Amino acid sequence: MERRLSTTTQSFEKLRINGCIYVDKTRYINELMNLGDQFFLSRPRRFGKSLFISTLEAFFLGKKDLFRGLDIEKTENAKGEEAWTEFPVVSFYLSGGEFSSRNGLRDRLNATLNECIKKYDLTGNYSVEGETLAVRFYNLISNLYHKMGKRQVVVLVDEYDNPLLKADSIEMETANRQLYKEFFGVLKDQDQYLKFVFFTGVTKFSKVSIFSDLNQLKDISLLDQFSGICGFSEEEMTSTYGPEIHELALAQGMSDQECLAELRKMYDGYHFSKNADGVYNPYSLINAFADKDFNNYWFESATPGFLIKKLQESSFTPEDFADGVEATVDEIRDYRTDNSNPVPLFYQSGYLTIDRYNRRFRSLELKFPNVEVKYGFLNSLIPYVFGRRDDDKPSRGQRSDKNRCRFF
Numbered sequence: 001m002e003r004r005l006s007t008t009t010q011s012f013e014k015l016r017i018n019g020c021i022y023v024d025k026t027r028y029i030n031e032l033m034n035l036g037d038q039f040f041l042s043r044p045r046r047f048g049k050s051l052f053i054s055t056l057e058a059f060f061l062g063k064k065d066l067f068r069g070l071d072i073e074k075t076e077n078a079k080g081e082e083a084w085t086e087f088p089v090v091s092f093y094l095s096g097g098e099f100s101s102r103n104g105l106r107d108r109l110n111a112t113l114n115e116c117i118k119k120y121d122l123t124g125n126y127s128v129e130g131e132t133l134a135v136r137f138y139n140l141i142s143n144l145y146h147k148m149g150k151r152q153v154v155v156l157v158d159e160y161d162n163p164l165l166k167a168d169s170i171e172m173e174t175a176n177r178q179l180y181k182e183f184f185g186v187l188k189d190q191d192q193y194l195k196f197v198f199f200t201g202v203t204k205f206s207k208v209s210i211f212s213d214l215n216q217l218k219d220i221s222l223l224d225q226f227s228g229i230c231g232f233s234e235e236e237m238t239s240t241y242g243p244e245i246h247e248l249a250l251a252q253g254m255s256d257q258e259c260l261a262e263l264r265k266m267y268d269g270y271h272f273s274k275n276a277d278g279v280y281n282p283y284s285l286i287n288a289f290a291d292k293d294f295n296n297y298w299f300e301s302a303t304p305g306f307l308i309k310k311l312q313e314s315s316f317t318p319e320d321f322a323d324g325v326e327a328t329v330d331e332i333r334d335y336r337t338d339n340s341n342p343v344p345l346f347y348q349s350g351y352l353t354i355d356r357y358n359r360r361f362r363s364l365e366l367k368f369p370n371v372e373v374k375y376g377f378l379n380s381l382i383p384y385v386f387g388r389r390d391d392d393k394p395s396r397g398q399r400s401d402k403n404r405c406r407f408f
Contacts, residue, residue: 003243005290007283010050012058016066023236023282025052026072028229029059035218038197041229042204042221043272044350046283046298048230049200050095053158056198060154062086087195088144089154090116099163105176108163109133109183113140120144133179138186145193152195155187161201177205191216203348204334222333224273231270231279237263244289251292266294269369270350274357281350284372298350299376307342307349314342321346321377324355324367332364351377 006020015022025048032039043049058066064084067073076083092112098104113128113136122128126147128139141153160180167173187197199217220226228236238245238260249259267284271277287297325343332344343366346352353369368374 005244005286007287007290010054012051012054013063013066015051021240023232023240024070025229026055026059026067026070028052028226029056029072030075031225032198032220033196035220035225037195038216038218040199040201040204040217040219040221041226042201042219042348043230044348045202046281047350048282050093050158052230053091053093053156053198053200056154056156056196057089057091060087060089060196085151087151087154088120088148089156090140090144091156091158092160093158094162095159097163099166099176100168100172102172102175105163105179106133109137109179113137116140116144120147122147132182134182134186137183138190141186141190141193153193154196155194155198157184157199159201160199161203161205164205165203188216203345219333222273222329224276227271227273227276228279230282231272232282232285233277233279234264234268237280237285241285241289248289248292252294262294263288265370266372267370269353271354271369274354274364278369281370281372296372296376298372307345307351310342310345314340316342321352321368322374324365325352326358326363326365328361328363330362332366 004018004020006015006018009015009018009020012022014020041049041052059072062084064073064076067076090112092109094108097108099108110133113133116122117128117140122140122143126143128136128143130136130139141155144153145151163176164173164180167176187194197217204219204221220229232240245259245263246256248254248263249256252259252262254262263280263285267281267288269278270281272279281298284297288294327341327343327347331341332347334344343352347354347364347366351368351373352366354364355367356365357363358365368377
């Protein structure tokens with residue numbers, strides 16, 4: 001039987017229907033539900049966030065057949081009559097779209113509401129009309145709950161921060177923040193109608209009211225328990241992609257063990273908590289298997305403009321990042337646009353990863369995770385960011401003071 005790789009699909013349903021290879025992450029659904037019901041997860045781009053949101057969507061829609069043979073099938077079937085219950089789901093996929101225009105974010109949110117109104121036929125007694133977008137969202141949730149037999153609503157938000165990062169001016173970013181405050185702020189008062197809420201993003205904006213007003217969202221980004229929720233562990237890679245590893249080795253004239261060593265060097269090394277084992281970049285790994293070659297796939301998929309801009313505004317040099325930097329846990333957990341230190345954004349974006357944890361000072365030593373990132377950074381970002389004359393650069397001590405970051 002032909003083994004099918006997919007380098008582009010982020011739909012769990014499409015992957016399963018088409019018989020594509022899937023690394024089973026469904027056990028994390030049970031772990032999340034045992035821990036609570038409202039969460040936030042930060043991970044770099046192209047690391048599997050959208051696929052996990054899509055997996056949650058299929059699960060809460062009760063699509064049992066898609067989960068055949070996966071971890072969650074056993075635990076769900078053990079529930080008896082309560083197994084595979086269908087809940088109303090409202091999903092906001094924000095990874096793509098035009099968010100620099102005045103009404104870009106508003107139009108996207110409104111389109112999602114309209115899709116749900118049509119899907120669940122919310123008309124007549126279940127009308128969700130309202131004077132503002134926030135009121136429409138509030139009415140949508142409460143009316144879904146009542147129309148679906150008092151089944152609580154699931155709200156999934158993928159790449160919430162994309163409209164903020166893509167805003168081409170401070171005014172547009174401020175406008176999008178204010179819209180978020182009004183729109184998602186309604187979740188605070190609707191706990192009785194909500195079954196499960198899950199937000200993902202690259203960054204966690206500390207001043208966005210999603211996280212100041214919605215303090216019930218539990219941030220799982222740095223928890224050991226969920227360090228492997230995105231990305232592939234070594235065991236997951238070898239047990240799932242054994243034939244692909246062998247074919248890649250043959251194509252490169254290597255033994256399987258030599259191939260594994262090269263894969264580790266190129267794509268492993270991401271640590272998303274203080275004590276967890278490393279994980280591989282899934283996007284690069286699957287592309288390497290598909291092409292039977294070792295390339296810098298993650299960098300070729302585009303370098304975010306917001307990161308280039310942030311680095312251009314900073315006073316860091318290539319040597320600073322090559323040697324490694326240090327930041328506190330609080331600094332890398334939250335992102336502030338007025339913070340001149342680019343290190344937290346570099347970590348959240350996946351260009352730096354946790355190397356060691358200093359328990360005494362609650363600080364993290366951050367380094368490049370692997371060869372792909374290190375040399376991709378040196379070859380791709382430096383021409384944009386560090387095109388300054390050496391005599392324009394401040395001294396090393398000045399950089400450390402300004403950015404509140406020391407080097408090691």
